[in-house]
Amino acid sequence: MCAPFSSNRTAMYTTEQLISKVNHAIEHLALPSQPAQLYEPIRYTLAMGGKRIRPVLMLMAYNLYKEDVDSIMQQAVALETYHNFTLLHDDLMDHAEMRRGIPCVHLKWDENTAILSGDAMLILAYQLFTQPGTPQEAIDTFNQATLGVCDGQQFDMDFEKRNDVQAEEYIDMIRLKTSLLLSCALKIGAQLAGANAEEAESLRLFGEKLGLAFQLQDDLLDVYGNPAVFGKKIGGDIVENKKTYMLISALQLANAGQRKRLEKCLSQKKFDAEEKIFVVTSIYNELHIRELCEEKINQYFDKAKQILNDLPLDEDRKAPLRDFAHRLLKRKN
Numbered sequence: 099m100c101a102p103f104s105s106n107r108t109a110m111y112t113t114e115q116l117i118s119k120v121n122h123a124i125e126h127l128a129l130p131s132q133p134a135q136l137y138e139p140i141r142y143t144l145a146m147g148g149k150r151i152r153p154v155l156m157l158m159a160y161n162l163y164k165e166d167v168d169s170i171m172q173q174a175v176a177l178e179t180y181h182n183f184t185l186l187h188d189d190l191m192d193h194a195e196m197r198r199g200i201p202c203v204h205l206k207w208d209e210n211t212a213i214l215s216g217d218a219m220l221i222l223a224y225q226l227f228t229q230p231g232t233p234q235e236a237i238d239t240f241n242q243a244t245l246g247v248c249d250g251q252q253f254d255m256d257f258e259k260r261n262d263v264q265a266e267e268y269i270d271m272i273r274l275k276t277s278l279l280l281s282c283a284l285k286i287g288a289q290l291a292g293a294n295a296e297e298a299e300s301l302r303l304f305g306e307k308l309g310l311a312f313q314l315q316d317d318l319l320d321v322y323g324n325p326a327v328f329g330k331k332i333g334g335d336i337v338e339n340k341k342t343y344m345l346i347s348a349l350q351l352a353n354a355g356q357r358k359r360l361e362k363c364l365s366q367k368k369f370d371a372e373e374k375i376f377v378v379t380s381i382y383n384e385l386h387i388r389e390l391c392e393e394k395i396n397q398y399f400d401k402a403k404q405i406l407n408d409l410p411l412d413e414d415r416k417a418p419l420r421d422f423a424h425r426l427l428k429r430k431n
Contacts, residue, residue, distance in 0.1 A: 109165045110415060113154060113422050116167070120153045120178065123171045129222075139203045139215035140222070143182050146198045151312075151426065152283040153178045158419050159287025159301050162411060170290045173236070176226035177283055183219035184247055186212055191255070192338055196331060236289040243282035250275025257341035261364060265346050269310065276316075277309025300409050307402035308423055314395045315427060317342040321379055322388060333375035339364050343394065344387045345378070351385050399427055 111119075124144050129137045153174035157167045188194075189202040190212045196202065204212035227240050253271040257263045284305040288298035320335045321344065335342050345360075352360060360381060363374050382388060402423060406416055423429075 110418055111157070111161055111167060112418060113158075113425065116154045116157045116161075117150050119157070119167065119171065120150045120174060121147075123175050124178065127175060135207070135211060136215055136218055139186075139207055139211055140219055142206070143186050143203060143215075143219070144179065146182075146200060148182075148198060149426070150178060152181050152279055154422065155280060155305060155419075156283040156287040156290075158422065159284040159293075160291045161418070162288070162301075162415055163291035163293055170287070172226050172229050173232065173240075173286065173290065176223045177240075177279070177286075179219055179226060180223035180244055181279060183216050183223060184251070186216045186219065188251070190216075191251075192334070194334060233289060236286050239282050239286050239289060243279050246274045246278040250278070254340070258339050260341065261349065261361065263341040263346055265343060265350075268341060268343055268346055272313040273306065273310060276313040277306050280309035280312070281305030297409065297411075300405060304402050304405040304409070304419075307398045307405065308426070311395045311398035311402065311427055314343055314391055314398070317344055318388065318391050318395070321382065333371070333379070336363075336375050336378045337371050344382060344391050347390055348378075348381055348385055348387050351387075352381065356381050356384065395427070399423075399429065 127144070129140060131137065156174045156177055157170070160170055161167055185197060186203050189197055190204045190209060194202050195205060202212075203215065207215075223244075228237060250271050250273070253267075254275055257268070257271065281302045282305070285298050285302040288301050293301075317335065320332065320342075323332060325332050334340075335345075349357065349360060359377060363369070363378055366374070403420070406420060406423070409416060
């Protein structure tokens with residue numbers, strides 16, 4: 099059992115303790131046994147693991163004000179279930195092969211199973227979240243987040259057909275598709291704890307900036323990461339013509355020759371994936387796109403830290419959130 103900080107009576111849980119609680123709740127999630135073809139892919143997806151970022155952030159925000167984090171575990175698991183539903187369907191739409199180092203559901207089973215099991219996960223997420231007594235304001239925030247993620251996914255799909263996507267459009271897309279669920283996790287946690295609206299909004303903004311930095315880092319790792327650590331093949335965004343911040347920046351900064359090579363890669367219907375990844379990555383290197391992306395990541399991370407610094411709560415109480423943010427982006431300071 100963790101001991102409370104001396105500055106207040108509320109026990110502050112560590113990241114490891116909260117992840118353990120979330121994993122335990124997911125492992126003991128009551129799912130029907132039949133039809134097995136529907137529910138086994140759900141168990142498989144939830145058992146893939148991952149950082150459990152969203153439920154942990156929700157519990158951390160709640161823990162800023164109250165100790166009984168187990169009382170909102172159903173809502174936290176609901177958020178993780180919804181997130182994994184989006185990944186299941188994203189993998190299908192992106193024709194991905196691996197997720198967290200193991201085969202995606204649509205390959206282990208089939209595409210129809212992935213669609214239907216994903217649909218069931220979405221319904222399950224809402225059943226878990228809308229427990230009796232859940233405040234309407236928290237339900238409204240959950241609805242905003244879940245629908246916003248769908249908006250972001252559609253923009254992402256639309257961008258695949260365009261070569262004129264602007265950096266601002268891309269940032270707004272990832273704000274919806276990735277950052278919104280992180281930011282709303284924090285806001286919901288604060289709302290469930292009875293925090294005032296101003297502090298709940300500050301936590302949401304902290305999560306938004308952190309989420310933008312996190313997604314940009316994910317884009318970076320898709321090109322420059324270690325597959326064994328990243329959990330999926332490198333270069334998937336390049337193969338799928340994803341309009342990431344890196345590709346958009348490259349198209350804007352490229353000279354005539356570089357742009358011609360990029361546009362050729364984007365227009366080819368038949369191509370060797372490894373060769374395409376090599377060509378596009380080479381152009382990124384020529385244009386120092388990696389450094390440009392890292393600078394943008396740092397900007398959002400610094401904004402997130404400042405928002406958390408300005409939150410009018412004891413520093414000791416904010417320490418777990420600050421530590422989690424640094425670990426999420428693998429930062430020391």
